[in-house]
Amino acid sequence: MADFRPIRALGAMSGTSLDGVDAAVIETDGVTITGFGDSAYRPYDDGERAVLRAALGQWSGAEVAAAADMVAQTHADALAGFDCDLVGMHGQTLVHAPRAQGTLQVGDGAALAARLGKPVVWDFRSADVAAGGEGAPLAPVYHHACARWCGASEPLGFLNLGGVGNLTYVDPRCDAPDADGALLAFDTGPANAPLNDLMMARRGVALDQGGVLAATGRVDPDVVRAFLRAPYFSRRPPKSLDRDDFPDLLPSVADLSDADAAATLTALVAASVADGLRHLPSPPSRILVTGGGRLNPVMMRHLAQALPCPVDPVEAVGLDGDMLEAQAFAFMAVRVLRGLPISMPGTTGAPRAIVGGRISDPAASDTRA
Numbered sequence: 001m002a003d004f005r006p007i008r009a010l011g012a013m014s015g016t017s018l019d020g021v022d023a024a025v026i027e028t029d030g031v032t033i034t035g036f037g038d039s040a041y042r043p044y045d046d047g048e049r050a051v052l053r054a055a056l057g058q059w060s061g062a063e064v065a066a067a068a069d070m071v072a073q074t075h076a077d078a079l080a081g082f083d084c085d086l087v088g089m090h091g092q093t094l095v096h097a098p099r100a101q102g103t104l105q106v107g108d109g110a111a112l113a114a115r116l117g118k119p120v121v122w123d124f125r126s127a128d129v130a131a132g133g134e135g136a137p138l139a140p141v142y143h144h145a146c147a148r149w150c151g152a153s154e155p156l157g158f159l160n161l162g163g164v165g166n167l168t169y170v171d172p173r174c175d176a177p178d179a180d181g182a183l184l185a186f187d188t189g190p191a192n193a194p195l196n197d198l199m200m201a202r203r204g205v206a207l208d209q210g211g212v213l214a215a216t217g218r219v220d221p222d223v224v225r226a227f228l229r230a231p232y233f234s235r236r237p238p239k240s241l242d243r244d245d246f247p248d249l250l251p252s253v254a255d256l257s258d259a260d261a262a263a264t265l266t267a268l269v270a271a272s273v274a275d276g277l278r279h280l281p282s283p284p285s286r287i288l289v290t291g292g293g294r295l296n297p298v299m300m301r302h303l304a305q306a307l308p309c310p311v312d313p314v315e316a317v318g319l320d321g322d323m324l325e326a327q328a329f330a331f332m333a334v335r336v337l338r339g340l341p342i343s344m345p346g347t348t349g350a351p352r353a354i355v356g357g358r359i360s361d362p363a364a365s366d367t368r369a
Contacts, residue, residue, distance in 0.1 A: 009027075014107075022040075023326055024320070054067070064094060072107065088330050093105050133350030134239060142324075155172075165293070186279065192292055217262055288312055
């Protein structure tokens, strides 16, 4: 493939925790990270979050249309004014059922390209699902680049704790992310989504800020043990989850006090991650945590107690845990532009490495697969 100079790419991510839109610029050739640029966060307000909640789990209808319109507007707001050459937009996942109907992310890349005057890469998951993959997680290809950027020399894990938890095992000794043994990735279980839903239902707030409520509660071990008996945990990876794949989880803590319920939902995040380590090819030298969960000291303390290796926020190696997912979609956008794969058998279970994504040019309605 011809030489490709690094370019400035802007990535946007709106996760299943429904907190808002992260936007971040990186400089990359789609293989290595050569620099980091500006970033911004556009939070959802209560009304916007309610629009998204009304559309979760639905494939079509008025609620989905309203969510799509809202996602389009908030992304246009969040991404305006950045100095970049290319945009990678993940959109907002409403349903993820790769073994059934497929996966749905709302967000129109063509409309965004016209509005921003920049080419937009979007619809990152559909090609992988169509080929037989899980369509998630997708960030592992970027985790490989991050591991090499920070100079890691031994296998390590990147743990993202957003609405759903996902773990990437990275062997940085492999030159390319699609090399044999370079990556293994899977969703570990729910992360912040059930806790956030609990806080909204019981306290009318979006999250347990700083783990303050969980810190005052007692973990119910029977709930945690019953949770880990779910068939999902015995499945071999790659594997992925929808935000609401454990509908019995909140009912299982219904009889607990607010504090005990929060403590239990926080503890089971770490328990599911610890359970997932049995699927890795070798013990990781350390686990680097990204996403909102790393800001919850109670969740981090449970992880440190449950895992047999050091656990640190990604800031320990100079990365930005608030923006890593947005940066990942900037990185993947450049890979799609270059025709490089963004998912592979070890990350999504696809039968082969998949490029995926669609590219929309700003001056026309042209969208290239």
